[in-house]
Amino acid sequence: MAAEHEHKHVRVAVIGTGFGGLGAAVRLRRAGVTDFVVLERREDVGGTWHDNTYPGCACDVPSHLYSFSFAPNPDWPRNFSGQPHIRAYLENVADNFGLRQHIRFNTEVQQMTWESDELHWRIDTSRGSYTAEMVVSATGPLSDPKIPDIPGLESFEGKVFHSAQWDHGYDLRGKRVAMIGTGASAIQVVPAIQPEVRSLTLFQRTPPWVMPRMDRKITGAERWLHAKVPSTRALRRQALWMIRELQVGAFTKHPKQLGLVEKLASAHMKRAVKDPATRRKLTPDYRIGCKRILLSNNYYPALAEPNVDLVDSGLKEVRGNTLVASDGTEAEVDAIVFGTGFHVTDMPIAERVKGADGSTLAESWKDGMEALRGCTASGFPNFMTIIGPNTGLGNSSMILMIEAQLQYMVDYLRQLDTLGGGRTGGRVALDARRESVRAWNAHVQDRMARTVWNVGGCDSWYLDDNGRNTTVWPGTTAEFRKVTQEVRLEEYDVLRPGAGKDAALAGTAAAGKGADAIYTGEGAK
Numbered sequence: 082m083a084a085e086h087e088h089k090h091v092r093v094a095v096i097g098t099g100f101g102g103l104g105a106a107v108r109l110r111r112a113g114v115t116d117f118v119v120l121e122r123r124e125d126v127g128g129t130w131h132d133n134t135y136p137g138c139a140c141d142v143p144s145h146l147y148s149f150s151f152a153p154n155p156d157w158p159r160n161f162s163g164q165p166h167i168r169a170y171l172e173n174v175a176d177n178f179g180l181r182q183h184i185r186f187n188t189e190v191q192q193m194t195w196e197s198d199e200l201h202w203r204i205d206t207s208r209g210s211y212t213a214e215m216v217v218s219a220t221g222p223l224s225d226p227k228i229p230d231i232p233g234l235e236s237f238e239g240k241v242f243h244s245a246q247w248d249h250g251y252d253l254r255g256k257r258v259a260m261i262g263t264g265a266s267a268i269q270v271v272p273a274i275q276p277e278v279r280s281l282t283l284f285q286r287t288p289p290w291v292m293p294r295m296d297r298k299i300t301g302a303e304r305w306l307h308a309k310v311p312s313t314r315a316l317r318r319q320a321l322w323m324i325r326e327l328q329v330g331a332f333t334k335h336p337k338q339l340g341l342v343e344k345l346a347s348a349h350m351k352r353a354v355k356d357p358a359t360r361r362k363l364t365p366d367y368r369i370g371c372k373r374i375l376l377s378n379n380y381y382p383a384l385a386e387p388n389v390d391l392v393d394s395g396l397k398e399v400r401g402n403t404l405v406a407s408d409g410t411e412a413e414v415d416a417i418v419f420g421t422g423f424h425v426t427d428m429p430i431a432e433r434v435k436g437a438d439g440s441t442l443a444e445s446w447k448d449g450m451e452a453l454r455g456c457t458a459s460g461f462p463n464f465m466t467i468i469g470p471n472t473g474l475g476n477s478s479m480i481l482m483i484e485a486q487l488q489y490m491v492d493y494l495r496q497l498d499t500l501g502g503g504r505t506g507g508r509v510a511l512d513a514r515r516e517s518v519r520a521w522n523a524h525v526q527d528r529m530a531r532t533v534w535n536v537g538g539c540d541s542w543y544l545d546d547n548g549r550n551t552t553v554w555p556g557t558t559a560e561f562r563k564v565t566q567e568v569r570l571e572e573y574d575v576l577r578p579g580a581g582k583d584a585a586l587a588g589t590a591a592a593g594k595g596a597d598a599i600y601t602g603e604g605a606k
């Protein structure tokens with residue numbers, strides 16, 4: 082266990098033990114880097130898969146794809162595994178790869194400050210401080226739950242909690258429950274609690290598109306085969322990946338093609354919901370894919386049950402124990418469950434990161450998040466984000482994107498070693514050039530212009546307060562892997578102690594070139 086007020090210097094500090102943080106730890110060890118810590122605010126590993134324990138919690142990406150390529154699991158029980166299995170998988174990764182020795186649990190990062198003279202990060206945590214040559218921030222976009230500012234909520238006398246902070250001590254049986262939101266979390270919660278609650282009032286601000294979920298048990302024979310003949314497992318993963326890669330073009334270039342998918346989703350709804358008035362409420366008025374497509378076989382049937390009331394309007398106000406929707410509908414309830422998502426476009430950790438000029442990453446991102454290749458921000462040397470800006474996906478496995486960024490991390494450290502004269506920790510840092518970050522983002526936003534997320538006619542959490550899509554990657558995972566394969570030194574300033582920016586590299590930067598000139602050949606067309 083870490084000492085209460087430890088101070089330690091490490092080569093790399095990783096933050097978080099979700100897929101991003103644990104993956105970083107594995108890749109660091111494989112690259113021969115053992116001088117690192119992983120700081121985790123909770124008491125165990127798992128990140129969002131540790132925190133989210135709500136009834137029905139599962140992943141809607143098939144498990145054989147939603148897992149590390151370097152840690153295959155022949156034993157996934159279902160196509161779409163539940164949260165307990167995913168969390169157990171991450172615990173096994175921590176054990177099998179010898180990661181626990183590096184992890185400092187119950188250690189919350191409070192502040193990270195770049196110390197220019199020393200060329201290192203000072204990291205203040207709830208349990209002492211660290212200095213680190215490099216920080217890999219893997220806090221993820223789904224770590225801090227968001228509860229909307231609802232007038233009168235404080236006057237509510239019943240139980241209130243967020244889907245990501247489920248209170249298992251509170252018995253919902255026989256209660257009048259309000260569910261707020263109809264996103265990926267809520268549509269899993271609704272069918273799971275509907276049979277046991279007295280009444281369920283669902284506040285729907287925007288109806289989601291919901292497709293059937295092709296879930297089934299993975300048979301014992303399949304699992305045996307996957308264990309004995311690993312190529313069958315690899316083939317399965319490859320097929321799952323390929324299908325999703327082929328879908329990307331419809332999302333990014335040809336949203337009109339998605340009309341056929343809308344027909345399938347409508348038919349799926351009609352099979353379960355017979356009442357035309359309810360169907361009208363449940364039919365979205367935007368292109369499918371604009372918001373995340375949800376997968377469920379039991380959401381619509383649950384809504385058709387007599388103890389469920391669908392309010393076709395957002396929650397506006399709370400008066401005592403009465404909930405009031407924007408359209409004036411009222412419902413008296415005993416408990417409110419918020420399925421209202423997370424702080425995604427306003428990454429909370431950014432407020433705790435102070436860069437070279439003393440301003441925070443949140444200040445630097447006040448007009449919207451942006452990073453070079455989704456990984457590094459200008460003015461924040463040797464600081465890298467896993468699942469950074471524009472690295473999210475609309476239809477495939479985030480683990481693929483995480484692994485691409487981990488490759489970039491390993492190459493970043495290799496570059497530091499080379500620049501440091503072959504010595505590990507050779508006191509040198511890389512700072513993404515402002516022009517390179519700008520050019521990269523111009524390129525990304527240019528590609529974004531015709532995607533379904535921008536033109537599909539919806540407002541989603543993919544978009545920030547300025548309506549800019551700073552979360553999704555507008556291409557295939559193969560393209561992203563290609564552009565994060567290696568660190569291009571011409572996109573960085575090299576910093577050395579006391580010497581400022583490395584003159585040797587001046588003039589070779591991407592500065593001044595148009596985005597197209599830089600990224601042609603990287604699938605930019």
Ligand code: NAP
Pocket residue numbers: 139140141142223229244261262263264265266267284285286287373394395396397420421422423540541542
């Ligand atoms: P979310 O997708 O952000 O959904 C939030 C929901 O709350 C939306 O339906 C939103 O409505 C609604 N909302 C916000 N304020 C409201 C109000 N005042 N009244 C009524 N409704 C209100 O959050 P989430 O469902 O937690 O999912 C977040 C992300 O987690 C997902 O997109 C996904 O990436 C991930 N997730 C994944 C899985 C999985 O199976 N892999 C499962 C769960 C979550 P509007 O649509 O009108 O904004």
